[in-house]
Amino acid sequence: MKFTDGYWLSRPGLHPLHAVEVDDVRVDEAAGTMTVYAPTAVVRHRGDTLNRPVLTLTYSSPAPGVVTVRVEHHAGSLHRGPDFALHPEPGYRPVVKVDETAGVLQSGGLTVRVHRQGPWRVDFEQDGRPLTSSLTKSVGAIASDAGEHWVHEQLTLAPGEHVYGLGERFGPFVKNGQEVDVWNADGGTSSEQAYKNVPFYLTSAGYGVFVDHPEKVSLEVASEVNSRVQLSVPGQALTYHVIAGPEPKDVLRRYTALTGRPPRVPAWSYGLWLSTSFTTDYDEKTVTSFIDGMAERDLPLSVFHFDCFWMREYQWCDFTWDPRTFPDPQGMLTRLHERGLKVCVWINPYIAQRSPLFAEGAERGYLLRTDDGGTWQWDLWQAGMGLVDFTNPEATAWYLGHLDRLLDQGVDSFKTDFGERVPTDGVVWHDGSDPHRMHNYYAQLYNEAVFGLLERRRGSGEAVVFARAATAGGQQMPVHWGGDCDSTYSAMAESLRGGLSLAMSGFGYWSHDIGGFEGTPDAGVFKRWLAFGLLSSHSRLHGSGSYRVPWAFDDEAVDVARRFTHLKMRLMPYLGRLAEEVAAAGTPMMRPMVLEFPHDRATFGVETQYMLGDALLVAPVLRADGTVDAYLPAGRWTHLDPGTVADGGPVDGAVVDGSRWVTETHGFTSLPLLVRPGTVLPVGERSDRPDYAWAHGVTLHCVELSPGHDAEVLVPGGSGAPATFRVRREADSGTVVVTSVDAPAAWAVQVGERRVAASGPGEVRIEQ
Template identity: 75%
Template sequence: MKFTDGYWKARRGVAPLYAVEVDDVRVDEAAGTMTVFAPTGRISHRGDTLNRPMLTVDLSAHAPGVVKVRVTHHAGAAVRGPHFPVAAEAGYTPILKLDDEEGLLDADGLTVRVKRNGPWRIEFEQDGRPLTSSLPKSVGYMTSDGSGPLPAGTWVHEQLTLEPGESVYGLGERFGAFVKNGQEVDVWNEDGGTSSEQAYKNVPFYLSSKGYGVFVAHTEKVSFEVGSEVNTRAQFSVPGQSLEYYVIAGPTPKDVLRRYTALTGRPARVPAWSFGLWLSTSFTTSYDEATVTSFIDGMREREIPLSVFHFDCFWMREYQWCDFEWDPRVFPDPEGMIARLHERGLKVCVWINPYIGQRSPLFAEAAERGYLLRTTDGGVWQWDQWQAGMGLVDFTNPEASAWYVGKLEKLVDQGVDTFKTDFGERIPVDDVVWHDGSDPQRMHNYYTQLYNEAVFRLLERRRGEGDAVVFARSATAGGQQLPVHWGGDNDSTYASMAETLRGGLSLALSGFGYWSHDIGGFEGTPDAGVFKRWLPFGLLSSHSRLHGNTSYRVPWAFDDEAVDVARRFTRLKLSLMPYLGRLAEEAHTEGVPMMRPMVLEFPGDRGAHPVDTQFMLGDALVVAPVFSATGDVDVYVPEGTWTSLLDGSTVTGPRWVHQKHGYTTVPLYVRPGTVLPVGARDDAPEYAWADGVTLHCFELPDGFDQTLTVPGGTGAPATFCVRREGDRVVASSGDAPGEWGLRVGDQAGRATFANEITIVLAEEATR
């Protein structure tokens, strides 16, 4: 939302008030707070204090490296929820200092300096390194009378400086340009597909390439102007009388995400089976149990391992979504069918959403009990989009939430393992009343959190922590706690494949540890080339699903080569479970995503900062999907010699490398100095990952010494020490005595030990 007309003037109808200078600074050492009083005009004598509005800026610290800032005009204004829950470190207080020149708040190296003299200025530093500043015209209270382009109302904004060369990322799953500089972004959940500025997952958090983050702790619409109103500043504004935000220190982007997810919640552990391939019925296709069985048989006959089968919307009868009852015309024996799928080693997922169509038998029940969102006149809010006469479950009512979960519990009793929690974005704000009195504007984005949490906690309660997972489309800040999320409705084109990746990269830098997307695209039917190019991208993402709209996504529906590609990359992913298992644990314990933009792994490499056509799968593997029918692809290679995991060839960076790939290959390079554990199995994600593991060593420098823990999977974990001593690579295991070595240059390049641990040196390392 823009308030100015160029640099000097306000937009028509807008009356701005800015923090101009500091009148006083007060410190409460016991509470760990600093309060700054800022007149909105220069005070040269006592008379200037009369009829002069003042803005109050409160500073505090929630944890080391996390500073909270609250800007207030009128403190007595009513503020209804919901609010984002944030976790403060118990008993933590910052260092506070006050003298004639400045007030200082130090949160373990993240320092805020409030200049007491001269024009308004607040500086944020980390260990003496400048991060960003609030300067004149940064802190503003804006009033619009509605006569200009803005509606009538009031807003509070902050503007934090951007330095030359600084890039801004995040703000949720956004499918446009990965670097947000120059963009106007409204944090407002919408069901708009992947080809517009709208987003399903809006998160009011951005991360800077300078190594800090900003979280605007408002659930209502937050408007960001990232170098797009003032070229040298990132502006964020909210309606009302106050604005609350957090500055989060690094120094690296990973450190920022660790602190941000400690504040808003870390991703839950997800079960190993969720990393396998998910196959769907697709949306409007015609299917019954025989169709499902034919798909599963086809995958098995073609030796493509399958872990989850998903039933999309039409497992329920049309016009009755949601009634949570299997359509008896096509699924007369759901319990028996689910049992048969379980006997084949598959998990079962079914589609749901939080909307109750008027023809559903549950509509009257929910309406009578007050479980649906109400209008201001006491009626049930309804519309005809999606489902005729649908209402919306009011999750602010604990009884309504329990009622909804109870319907799902019956499905769990039947054997359903997980739910695709679709929708949650089309939440009305006009003339509606929530059960708990929530502000409709603030509930619009936050509704998805209540919805997904109700479903996720049910699965957690029934299946146990670490074995619960949903497949969710909508989210906001904190939604990362309730994995997994997928990218929404994309097109079946190369361009949409690329925009899908941009959405995943932005979401990763918004605190989300896991992410998936519809392989081949959702809208339309991809040609065989698009589908085959999309398969490696999807199968080297954290989670992988074959799903479409009006057509099936079984590989043989395209051509025989698609079957080969699906088989190859599904099995490759499953063999990487010893590596992926570690990444998943890091996502849970540290908040570092499994799929990582290049800037996250290489913040010191300016060439990596804008890269949005590839990603790091963890810290060791770079994946560059091919977005062209010809197979042409450009790969950014950071410093060092990188080795292809597929054919052993090498490339050296830092530079861009142009390549051409067939359908069965993709740029997949291993970082130099990597010990990559590869599992002994490739037929399922659930196995004893450390048993028979192979340690592939890539470009280990002399003196390399690393302790590597391979997670256990269904077995026990194992710890190995790998080091290079001159021309020998030596490994030792905590589970087996002795040491085993392989001489660099040995023709075989392989050593197998008594405990079935194998070391393999990459081809380049043996030359």
């Protein structure tokens, strides 16, 4: 929140205390901490210490390249959880040195320097390079006439520095000038509200800041003091972490090491998901007709999703199939599995009063209680619904027991919807958690419980959910989708901005409703969204009151769906490699341009395109006339023809010089999809499913390799064995040489129009 009235004044009724200077610096060598005592006025003589509040700042480090700062006014306040689960490096201690001029804590290449002389100043540096500073009036404790308290910090921004992240936010990708409240809400995609609020931002200057509070965190990003980011939380203490780069990927690597890495997800999850949609009429006959229609039209389908009305109305959730429409659910699931499909069903954490489970849950204390001992209820969403209390281990086991029953029937995945509408007033959690801290954190407990069950039942790397709500650490329970958007070009752009912001918040995978959720898209919007959706990490056809099968729009929509679904299946060797980077380093599959090109200032504000991994530039068509403006960084970029590659042909397109914006016009079967110069793009031999042996029959497309290029290319295994290739371009002759000692029985190399097939270990040479 804002505390000032312009530059000089405080807002009426607010009384700030600011760190003015350093009185003392103390070091605890065993703990690896440096504690700074900062009076809130200049102390000229002993008498000035009377009736003078002092702020206490403690500096520490949980891992190299991360500095933790805790600001306290009164340290005796009662602390109630929950707290983010962090993963410090065991036994790590930073180096702390104090002399007459400064107290310095060094963590790897990251240094915090607290100046002991003069006005308050704290500098953060990486390898001698300035990152950000805390200056006069930066550190403050605020009290109000009403007895409220807040603590804030203000960290400087350099001229031209851009701020990103803070969760899945659908407004402008660059957060400068915005006021952001980190508070989960079910607000759709067209406002400042967000389903996934993450108190972490990353800047173009190559560092990040994580505010370690699950409650409401307010950030004024160059919007209260134009040259600073202000972080504030209610209460008497504030904890934040400064995370070093120098590259944005380094920041995400350190941040996800601290808060948890996204895991691998099963190969089948990358295929196309088809939903019943929300309020449409459906039964097994309807479902079968959709699946038959997809097969008849050569539209590969991996997952079928049953939305809310698989359960009976007013009884969400009772986890029981509606017998009027699904009299033989286990038989139906068996029949779907026999067709090679996985099955996902919709759930949420609410128990409606008409559900047979409500009375049981209320009696046993499994539902959130009110402070008078009753069960919290309201009528929004479901009549008289209660909320499962996941702080109660018995309640969690009870809830998961019903999901276990569904897994026994043949369900493979769950769409963990909702989790944002969590009350804060007049409620009591089983474990005594602070209701305000639990509001955002509830989504973590909910998704963690369901994802954990799937991991236990299916195994590591085989669990996947479709989640809507999240906060910091939520990246550990993928996949997440963008929530309820309109069916328009503007909403498609909103969704993309949300995905880009979430990627800068540590989330490795992301999806969205192809065609939009609210309303029925016109055929043009649907076809454009198909290309965007099938060039996302995960792809789902889903809507509200209308079906999303392609033939419901027109014949060309079927062609577009076929082309891009086949393309995605062919790209699985490449996508599989990106998934390894997600799990190993927290690098997202869908990457904002600035994440991949952090030294190209022209990428800093780009929000209408992205990199799918490091090699493919995707610019969705967001206008009805088919025109697209795309920024190409330096180099010669090669258009990838979706249809040609989907059919197993070469990357055969025009070459475009970069370091500039280009404007193109595309029909519905294409979009700007360009291969980065210097790329070896592995393309698979199958276009009918995602879970095949990716290395078998792979073709390595060598695109604009520079003389002297020498790199190793890993093709993950999928359902088969992985393979590693060394790709070189000889500096003198220009010949491309590819060798492998573990190559599969069949593979090939493609350079332009020339293709050479090979079998097993060996070498391929293609002269240019």
